[in-house]
Amino acid sequence: MESFDVLGHFGQYGGRFVPEALIEALDELEAVHNQTQKDPEFLAELAELHRTYTGRPSIITEAKRFSEHAGGARIFLKREDLNHTGSHKINNVLGQALLTKRMGKKRIIAETGAGQHGVAAATAAALMGLKCVVYMGEEDTRRQSLNVARMKLLGAEVVAVTSGSKTLKDAINEAMRDWVTNVHDTHYMLGTVAGPHPFPTMVRDFHKVIGEESRVQMLEITGRLPDAVLACVGGGSNAIGIFNAFIPDENVRLIGLEAGGDGVETGRHAATITGGTPGVLHGTRSYVLQDKNGQTVESHSISAGLDYPGVGPEHAYLHDVGRAEYRAINDDAAMNAFALLSKTEGIIPAIETAHALAGALIIGNELGPKANLLINLSGRGDKDVQTAAQYFGIPL
Amino acid sequence: MTALDSVLVKCRTENRAALIAYIPAGFPSRQGCLKVIQTLVDAGVDAIEIGFPYSDPVMDGPVIQEAADISLKAGTGAAEVFEALKVASDTGTASVVMTYWNPIERYGVEKFAASIAENGGAGVITPDLTIEESESWLAATKANSINPIYVVAPSTKDPRLARVTSKTGGFIYAASSMGVTGTRESVSIDAKDLVSRIRKVSDLPVCVGLGVSTREQAKSLAAYADGVIVGSAFIKLLLNAKDEKAGLEAVSQLAKELAIGVREGR
Ligand SMILES: Cc1ncc(COP(=O)(O)O)c(C=O)c1O
Numbered sequence: 001m002e003s004f005d006v007l008g009h010f011g012q013y014g015g016r017f018v019p020e021a022l023i024e025a026l027d028e029l030e031a032v033h034n035q036t037q038k039d040p041e042f043l044a045e046l047a048e049l050h051r052t053y054t055g056r057p058s059i060i061t062e063a064k065r066f067s068e069h070a071g072g073a074r075i076f077l078k079r080e081d082l083n084h085t086g087s088h089k090i091n092n093v094l095g096q097a098l099l100t101k102r103m104g105k106k107r108i109i110a111e112t113g114a115g116q117h118g119v120a121a122a123t124a125a126a127l128m129g130l131k132c133v134v135y136m137g138e139e140d141t142r143r144q145s146l147n148v149a150r151m152k153l154l155g156a157e158v159v160a161v162t163s164g165s166k167t168l169k170d171a172i173n174e175a176m177r178d179w180v181t182n183v184h185d186t187h188y189m190l191g192t193v194a195g196p197h198p199f200p201t202m203v204r205d206f207h208k209v210i211g212e213e214s215r216v217q218m219l220e221i222t223g224r225l226p227d228a229v230l231a232c233v234g235g236g237s238n239a240i241g242i243f244n245a246f247i248p249d250e251n252v253r254l255i256g257l258e259a260g261g262d263g264v265e266t267g268r269h270a271a272t273i274t275g276g277t278p279g280v281l282h283g284t285r286s287y288v289l290q291d292k293n294g295q296t297v298e299s300h301s302i303s304a305g306l307d308y309p310g311v312g313p314e315h316a317y318l319h320d321v322g323r324a325e326y327r328a329i330n331d332d333a334a335m336n337a338f339a340l341l342s343k344t345e346g347i348i349p350a351i352e353t354a355h356a357l358a359g360a361l362i363i364g365n366e367l368g369p370k371a372n373l374l375i376n377l378s379g380r381g382d383k384d385v386q387t388a389a390q391y392f393g394i395p396l
Numbered sequence: 397m398t399a400l401d402s403v404l405v406k407c408r409t410e411n412r413a414a415l416i417a418y419i420p421a422g423f424p425s426r427q428g429c430l431k432v433i434q435t436l437v438d439a440g441v442d443a444i445e446i447g448f449p450y451s452d453p454v455m456d457g458p459v460i461q462e463a464a465d466i467s468l469k470a471g472t473g474a475a476e477v478f479e480a481l482k483v484a485s486d487t488g489t490a491s492v493v494m495t496y497w498n499p500i501e502r503y504g505v506e507k508f509a510a511s512i513a514e515n516g517g518a519g520v521i522t523p524d525l526t527i528e529e530s531e532s533w534l535a536a537t538k539a540n541s542i543n544p545i546y547v548v549a550p551s552t553k554d555p556r557l558a559r560v561t562s563k564t565g566g567f568i569y570a571a572s573s574m575g576v577t578g579t580r581e582s583v584s585i586d587a588k589d590l591v592s593r594i595r596k597v598s599d600l601p602v603c604v605g606l607g608v609s610t611r612e613q614a615k616s617l618a619a620y621a622d623g624v625i626v627g628s629a630f631i632k633l634l635l636n637a638k639d640e641k642a643g644l645e646a647v648s649q650l651a652k653e654l655a656i657g658v659r660e661g662r
Contacts, residue, residue: 007528017497017524019455021549021574023556163461169452176454181575183551280498281452283524293473294502295451 008197010317016196018176018283025183030198032102037205042102046095050209053127054083054090057213060221061377065344066357070364073371076226077347078214078242080378087350087379088207088238089120093189095206097124100187107131107186111175113140113168113234114304114352115147116379117191122156124189132156135174137167140304147383165298168308172282192235193312196283200312207241214374215245222372228253228363231376232355233326234270234305236312238378243324253325256315257359259301260328270299271328272311273319286313302331302387303351305379333358335391338381350379351387398543399490400518400566403442404601404622413618413658415440416603417651418494418627420447421480422472423463424634424643429476430483432634435644437487439651444484445521445625448477448495455496455523455547457578459628462635474503478515485516492545492566494521500533509536519543519566527563534563547571550586554593561598567623568594572606578628580607583617591620609650611657618661626654 008014008030016026036042050056059082063075080088093110100108108130112118118134125132134151138160141148151158164170172195179188193200193207211229218226229246231239233256246252261269269275272287279288281296289297289309299309318324338354340361341347349357353376360375367373381388389396397405407414417436423429433444449464449472456464477493484491493512500508500522512520519542525533527546537544543566548557551574561568570591573584587604594602604617605625609632614624630647637643 015529016526017529018526019523019549019571020526020547020560021551021571023526024551024553163458164451164465173452173454177457177576180455183574280501280524282454285529288498290498290502292502294499295468 008201010314011320013284013286013313013316014197014200015285016283017280017285018196019180021180022183026196026198028103029099029202032099033198033202036099036102042098046098049094054094056209058082060214060217063341063345066341067364069340070361071367072369073364073367073373075360075364076218076221076372076374077377078210078374080210080238080376081349081380085120085123086382087116087120088210088241089117089191090123091209091241092191092203092206092237093120093124096187096189097128097130100130101128103187105185105187107133107182108189109133109135109175109178109186110189110191111135111168111171112191113171113307114383115140115144115151116305116383118158119147119150119154121189121191122151122154125156126154133178134158135161135171135178137165137171138162139166140168143304144383169296192237193240193314194235194282194284194286194310200284200314203237204240204244204314207237208244210238210241210376211243211245214242218374225249225252226374227367227371228255229374230255230257230356230359230363232257232306232352232378233311233315234259234308234352235310236315238376240312240314242376247323254318254323255359255363256324256326257355258326258328259303259306259355260330261300263330264328268300269328270301270307270309272309273315273326274328278316281310284313286316287311302334302391303355305350305352306355327359329355329358335388337361338388339392347377348381349377350381351384353378398518398541398566399485400443400492400543403490404567407442408622411662413621413661414442414603414623415614415655415658416443416445416623416625417441417630418445418447418625419630420449420460420463420467421477422449422467422470423631424466424640425470426476428640429480431644432647433480433484434487435648436651437489439648440655441489441651443490443492445492445494446477446480446484448493448499450496450499453496455576457576457628459631459635460577463631474499478511481512481517482515490518491516492519492521492543493517494523497522497525505532506536509540509542512542513540517542519545521545521547521569523547527560530563537565545569548590548594550574550590554597557593558597561594561600564600567601567603568598569625570594570602570604570621572604572608575606577606579609579632583607583613587617588620611653614654614657615661618658624654624658
């Protein structure tokens with residue numbers, strides 16, 4: 001099911017809302033992406049990188065002890081946390097780094113919230129010999145100082161963004177300003193399925209390997225398709241990555257878990273589809289957290305990687321046409337699932353991912369013991385040890 | 397013909413460039429903005445651009461961002477934008493609004509165009525609206541007889557320049573260089589090349605903005621452009637002034653110098 005038209009629309013969502021200065025670069029990127037998706041040599045090069053560098057295919061682990069808390073439904077974890085750099089983000093950056101080289105550009109820029117995409121981008125840049133500048137909200141550089149150090153060790157320059165709310169959304173603004181100025185030699189390595197066309201489509205194409213592998217693996221392990229596929233949704237890249245292969249399988253429920261923060265009703269959350277309205281942010285039309293004047297409202301979540309007031313346009317579309325469902329998981333429920341997976345399976349997940357796991361506990365209880373649930377374990381929790389220790393009162 | 401069309405024709409007959417000044421609504425304060433408008437008019441600017449402050453202004457450098465932050469913190473919204481627009485157009489000066497797209501969509505596309513017209517506005521500059529996404533906007537601006545003003549950049553290729561300028565009304569906003577708003581030491585040579593490429597595909601007036609802050613720069617642009625747009629330079633003066641009175645005096649002085657600049661280019 002190809003759900004976008006030539007202008008990169010998904011129904012009324014998507015498209016391009018950018019300064020004219022960027023159109024040329026977006027056109028070039030779109031053309032190169034379309035070419036390379038049909039180029040066996042390019043695809044083989046990327047697949048080989050994934051085999052020998054990322055560690056693909058990632059395995060599936062059945063979470064038997066965790067399942068006991070989920071109404072007995074069988075729970076299968078797609079282990080993107082075992083990828084090099086510890087999350088699904090590497091799929092996208094390796095693809096975009098190869099495209100950057102094809103376009104003959106020598107410098108990449110990236111935004112980052114938690115630092116996971118920044119670390120992945122810095123990693124790809126180191127591997128391919130590209131110069132890398134990462135924009136990160138000043139607030140986040142303080143919250144995630146370990147990842148700032150990682151990026152620097154990898155040879156990237158980290159710029160602390162002091163404008164606006166000093167978080168991820170402002171890091172994206174600053175990256176776009178850099179891009180408008182340096183577009184002749186610079187590629188903007190956007191970290192999720194948002195932004196102007198072709199980013200939502202391109203980033204999806206680099207992550208769809210998650211769902212393609214999982215679909216085959218689930219058929220092998222259980223002899224059938226899962227009843228539901230779950231993933232956390234920040235910008236939506238890990239979710240679209242695992243959903244994509246299952247979109248034509250209409251009996252498979254696709255469930256995205258957004259960050260409910262203190263509760264959607266409190267206004268302090270990052271559940272963009274659940275609690276937002278259609279609008280334009282960062283070059284694309286989708287759901288947005290905004291006020292009556294169309295000003296972006298700050299989001300809140302214990303998870304820096306989900307703390308974003310926008311969401312990818314394809315998710316907005318899948319929501320509106322009813323193909324996927326989106327629910328909000330509050331901070332406390334996510335942290336409960338975080339602790340539970342750690343103690344029952346010996347896997348410390350990223351706090352982002354813990355939102356999907358909390359969703360599994362709910363959906364498992366709704367569907368009962370006959371159900372098979374596939375969860376995208378999008379990242380590992382090492383980066384979150386400090387936040388978790390603080391939350392659970394563990395002295396450091 | 398909008399008031400903007402008329403003033404640009406007038407400048408053409410006077411064989412000079414127009415001076416267009418940008419000020420965000422609600423900056424330095426709600427009342428302060430209205431005084432800045434009057435000051436600019438008294439100093440001889442030909443057209444006023446009222447900015448709709450926005451939370452995520454990706455085309456703007458640090459100076460306009462700071463002004464937008466100040467204005468938004470004070471609660472500026474559509475009502476204050478239209479108030480400033482009315483004050484500006486009531487002086488008899490051609491006035492337009494510059495806004496990112498989301499505030500328009502949120503307000504209601506048709507309603508926004510109607511409110512611009514009701515408050516005497518001649519048009520709207522939309523820096524992040526691409527022509528591909530413009531169907532409802534072009535219908536609304538046409539229905540309300542206001543100018544849809546698009547920005548083009550040095551990177552815009554000729555076939556696309558022809559397409560974008562064919563949708564534009566009032567004037568074509570030529571970004572002088574690749575980059576965001578803010579004052580620059582020198583205005584790039586890209587501007588001249590861009591203007592001459594636009595001339596080949598469009599008869600509309602071409603106004604150049606981004607980075608202009610001095611009489612000398614205004615003069616050099618006026619040699620080939622129909623208008624010169626100045627924003628950050630005024631805002632910087634207001635941000636750095638010790639009080640409101642000093643700020644207004646500085647704005648007045650710069651506007652007068654720029655007004656000379658646009659008259660001595662040819
Ligand atoms: C482990 C992990 N999962 C999920 C996300 C959220 O991003 P997305 O919704 O694009 O997958 C992040 C972002 O930093 C992340 O690090």
